Amino acid sequence: MSFDERGGAPVLRPSTTTEGRSPASRNGRKDPAQGAPARGRRRINGATLLLGAVVPALLLTIWLFASEATAIPDYLLPSPAQVVGAGVELANQGLLGTYILISLQRVLTGFAIGASIGLALGALVGLSGLADRMLAPTLGAIRAVPSLAWLPLLTVFLGIFETPKITLIAIGAAFPVYTTVSAALRHVDPHLVEAGRAFGLGRLALLTTVQLPAVVPSVISGLRLALAQAWLFLVAAELLASSMGLGFLLTDSANNGRTDRIFLAILLLAILGKTSDALVGLGERALLKRWS
Amino acid sequence: MTSIAPAPTQTTPALPVSLNGVGRAFPGAPGEPERLVLRDVELKIAPGEIVALLGPSGCGKSTLLRQISGLDRPTAGSLTIDGTRIAAADQRCAVAFQEPRLLPWRTVARNIELGLPRGTDRAAGRARVAELLDLVQLTHAADLKPRQISGGMAQRVSLARALARNPGVLLLDEPFGALDALTRLTMQDLLVDIHRAEPATIVLVTHDVDEALALADRIVLLGTRFDRPGATISRILEVPGKRPRDRASTVLARLRAQLLDALGVPSHHDR
Numbered sequence: 158m159s160f161d162e163r164g165g166a167p168v169l170r171p172s173t174t175t176e177g178r179s180p181a182s183r184n185g186r187k188d189p190a191q192g193a194p195a196r197g198r199r200r201i202n203g204a205t206l207l208l209g210a211v212v213p214a215l216l217l218t219i220w221l222f223a224s225e226a227t228a229i230p231d232y233l234l235p236s237p238a239q240v241v242g243a244g245v246e247l248a249n250q251g252l253l254g255t256y257i258l259i260s261l262q263r264v265l266t267g268f269a270i271g272a273s274i275g276l277a278l279g280a281l282v283g284l285s286g287l288a289d290r291m292l293a294p295t296l297g298a299i300r301a302v303p304s305l306a307w308l309p310l311l312t313v314f315l316g317i318f319e320t321p322k323i324t325l326i327a328i329g330a331a332f333p334v335y336t337t338v339s340a341a342l343r344h345v346d347p348h349l350v351e352a353g354r355a356f357g358l359g360r361l362a363l364l365t366t367v368q369l370p371a372v373v374p375s376v377i378s379g380l381r382l383a384l385a386q387a388w389l390f391l392v393a394a395e396l397l398a399s400s401m402g403l404g405f406l407l408t409d410s411a412n413n414g415r416t417d418r419i420f421l422a423i424l425l426l427a428i429l430g431k432t433s434d435a436l437v438g439l440g441e442r443a444l445l446k447r448w449s
Numbered sequence: 450m451t452s453i454a455p456a457p458t459q460t461t462p463a464l465p466v467s468l469n470g471v472g473r474a475f476p477g478a479p480g481e482p483e484r485l486v487l488r489d490v491e492l493k494i495a496p497g498e499i500v501a502l503l504g505p506s507g508c509g510k511s512t513l514l515r516q517i518s519g520l521d522r523p524t525a526g527s528l529t530i531d532g533t534r535i536a537a538a539d540q541r542c543a544v545a546f547q548e549p550r551l552l553p554w555r556t557v558a559r560n561i562e563l564g565l566p567r568g569t570d571r572a573a574g575r576a577r578v579a580e581l582l583d584l585v586q587l588t589h590a591a592d593l594k595p596r597q598i599s600g601g602m603a604q605r606v607s608l609a610r611a612l613a614r615n616p617g618v619l620l621l622d623e624p625f626g627a628l629d630a631l632t633r634l635t636m637q638d639l640l641v642d643i644h645r646a647e648p649a650t651i652v653l654v655t656h657d658v659d660e661a662l663a664l665a666d667r668i669v670l671l672g673t674r675f676d677r678p679g680a681t682i683s684r685i686l687e688v689p690g691k692r693p694r695d696r697a698s699t700v701l702a703r704l705r706a707q708l709l710d711a712l713g714v715p716s717h718h719d720r
C-alpha cells in the first residue's frame with residue numbers, strides 16, 4: 158500500500174502504530190510489553206534536529222558548488238541565491254503569498270472533506286459486515302483509478318474553477334483514511350470486544366467505549382497519509398488546469414524556462430508538506446499518549 | 450439489558466446454576482459434518498459453591514463456561530441461573546478471561562469501572578472501585594495504564610473488574626494460567642480471600658490439578674469417551690477441607706493421584 162511519494166515518514170506510520178496497538182491484544186501475557194509503545198515515538202531534542210539537518214546542509218553545499226564552480230548553465234541549474242531572488246521577485250509582485258495561500262486553502266479544504274468522507278465510509282465498512290460486502294469491492298475499484306484519470310472528467314462535470322480541484326484532492330484524501338479506518342475497525346482485538354460485551358455494553362456503548370478508542374492510532378496515521386496524498390493531488394490538479402497556486406507556478410515556469418522558479422516551487426512544496434505533516438505529528442503524539 | 454443495580458458495596462447473594470443436558474456443536478467446514486464439542490452435561494451448582502472444571506486442553510471447558518456466561522448458546526439442553534434462563538451476556542455473571550483483556554488506554558481504576566453495573570451512580574462507583582482496588586491490593590497502581598503493570602497485576606485488575614459487577618456467579622476461565630508458578634499460588638490465595646469476603650458462586654476452568662484441589666469444593670472432570678464424539682462429565686470429586694488448604698495434605702495427594710490417573714497422566718504416587 159503506497160499512497161505516497163512524498164517521503165518515508167507517513168508511509169512508515171501504519172506499521173509503527175500497529176506495533177503500538179499490539180500490547181492491547183497481548184496485554185497480560187507474561188511481559189507487560191513495557192516500553193513497546195515508546196518505540197516509534199522519538200523524542201525530539203537538539204541532537205535529533207542537528208542530525209536531521211545534516212543531509213539538507215550537505216545537499217545545499219553540493220548545489221552551491223555545482224551551480225557556482227561548474228560550467229552547468231544557469232538555465233539548467235540556478236544557484237540558491239537565484240532561487241531566493243526568484244522568490245523575492247514573486248513576493249514583490251504579490252504572487253508568492255497568493256500562490257501559497259490558494260494552494261494551502263485547496264489542500265486543507267480538500268483534505269477536510271475527503272478525510273470526513275473517508276472516516277464515514279471507513280466506519281461503515283469496518284463495522285457492518287453487510288456494508289463491507291456491498292461497498293468494499295466498489296470502493297476498491299474506485300481507489301484503483303489513477304488520480305489523473307479523474308481530472309478530465311471532473312473538468313467536464315465541474316468546470317475549471319475550484320470545485321474540480323477540491324474534489325480531486327478530496328478523492329485523494331478520502332482513500333487512505335477509508336482504508337486504514339475500515340481495516341482497523343475490522344481488526345479491533347475481538348477479545349476486547351467480547352470482554353466489553355460480557356460486561357453488558359450494547360452496540361453503541363461498545364463502539365464508543367472499545368472500538369473507537371482502539372482505532373485512534375490508525376485514524377491518525379490514516380489522516381497523516383491523507384494529508385500527504387492531498388498535497389500530491391493538489392499539484393496534479395494545479396499542473397493541468399489552474400491559473401494560480403504552486404502547481405501552476407511549476408507549469409508556468411516550465412513553459413517560460415524559469416528553472417529558478419521551478420526550484421522555488423519544489424522547495425516550497427517540500428517545506429509546506431513537511432511542516433503540515435509535522436503539525437499532524439505533534440497532534441498524533443498528544444493523542445497517542447492519551448489513547449494507548 | 451436488564452441489570453439490577455444494587456447498592457455497590459452490598460454484595461448480591463450467590464446464585465445457583467443448573468445445567469440441563471447441555472450440548473454444543475459447531476458447524477464443520479463446508480462438506481464436513483458438524484463438530485460436537487460438548488454433550489449431555491448435567492450439573493447443579495449450589496449458591497456460593499466453587500466448582501472447578503478440569504480436563505485436558507481442547508476438551509470444551511471454556512466452551513462450557515461460555516454457555517454459563519451467555520456469551521455463547523448451547524445447541525442442546527438449557528442452562529439456568531437462579532431458576533431463570535441465561536440471557537445473552539447475562540448480567541448476573543461476570544467473567545475473568547484467561548487474558549486480562551484490559552482496555553490499554555484506560556487506567557487500572559477506569560478499567561475496573563467498566564465492570565460496574567450500568568446505572569451505578571458516580572460516587573458509589575468510585576467508592577466500589579476503591580474498595581476493589583484494596584481487595585486485590587492494587588491501590589498504589591490505580592492510575593497506571595495496563596502496559597505499565599505486570600501480568601499478575603493485570604490479572605488482578607481483571608478479577609476486580611469482574612467483581613465490580615457484584616456477580617451472583619463468577620466465571621473464571623483459566624485466570625491464572627498465563628502466570629508464573631509463584632504468582633499463581635499468590636493469586637489462588639487471593640481468590641480464597643475474595644471468596645470469603647464476597648461469596649459468589651464460582652465456576653473455575655483450569656487444567657491445573659493442584660489449583661483445582663486448592664480452590665474447589667467440587668472438581669468436575671470433563672472427558673471424551675473413545676467411542677463417542679463430544680466431551681461430557683466423566684467424574685465429579687468432592688474435595689474435603691476448608692480453605693485455605695494445606696497443599697501438602699495426604700488427602701489431597703490421594704485425590705491428585707486419582708485425578709491424574711483419570712486424566713491419563715501417570716501420577717507416580719505411592720499408595
